[in-house]
Amino acid sequence: MTDPREIEGSPERAADRGRAEDLGFSMDRRPSLGNADVVRGLVSEFAAAVVDVRKQYNLDKLSGEQAQVRVRELAQEYGGIVMGRDAQYEALPWNSPERLGRRVKLVVPAVPGIDDPGELLFTTVGSSLSSLAASHEQGRLPDADAERHTQAMLEDTANLILGLR
Numbered sequence: 001m002t003d004p005r006e007i008e009g010s011p012e013r014a015a016d017r018g019r020a021e022d023l024g025f026s027m028d029r030r031p032s033l034g035n036a037d038v039v040r041g042l043v044s045e046f047a048a049a050v051v052d053v054r055k056q057y058n059l060d061k062l063s064g065e066q067a068q069v070r071v072r073e074l075a076q077e078y079g080g081i082v083m084g085r086d087a088q089y090e091a092l093p094w095n096s097p098e099r100l101g102r103r104v105k106l107v108v109p110a111v112p113g114i115d116d117p118g119e120l121l122f123t124t125v126g127s128s129l130s131s132l133a134a135s136h137e138q139g140r141l142p143d144a145d146a147e148r149h150t151q152a153m154l155e156d157t158a159n160l161i162l163g164l165r
Contacts, residue, residue: 028090030088030090031088031090032089032090032092033081033084033090033092033094033095033161034094034162036158036162039082039161039162042078042082042161043125043154043157043158043161045078046074046075046078046125046126047125047129049074050074050125050126050129051133053067053070053071053074054067054130054133058137071123071126071127071130072123072126074122074126075119075121075123075125076116076118076122078118078122079116079117079119079121079122080116080119082100082118082121082122082161083095083096083100085118097117097118100117100118100163101116101117101118102117103160103163104117104118104120104121104160105117107160108120108121108124109124111123111124121157121160121161125154125157128153129150129153132146132149132153
């Protein structure tokens with residue numbers, strides 16, 4: 001017997017056409033940590049926040065210790081996101097301490113007192129950005145070089161988070 005869903009013009013066929021197809025793609029509306037644009041956006045947001053901390057420090061609105069604490073807080077926040085601990089983002093199985101975290105620990109040198117791989121990654125990036133900014137502010141790093149180094153570091157970080165590195 002022919003399945004009524006296969007008979008053109010039948011109510012069953014019409015109902016079948018109206019159902020949602022499961023094509024293996026997530027129907028989750030949250031930003032996906034598997035989306036390169038989302039990850040690059042997060043890395044860029046983090047970098048902008050670190051630059052803002054540096055600006056606040058240079059304007060004497062933050063002490064050196066306060067600036068370090070703020071960068072560490074940002075590293076914990078963004079590290080938590082990429083490790084899949086922020087419910088506002090759709091995490092993939094890759095976004096876990098066992099997978100991405102293991103990769104981060106292989107690539108990023110250990111920092112005493114930091115056990116979480118997401119925090120480790122962003123603390124290292126924040127520290128590198130601060131060092132680049134200081135070299136640039138002191139005239140030891142020309143604009144073009146500072147921009148080139150910063151862009152390369154941010155792209156490398158996004159690729160690591162995406163599993164492309």
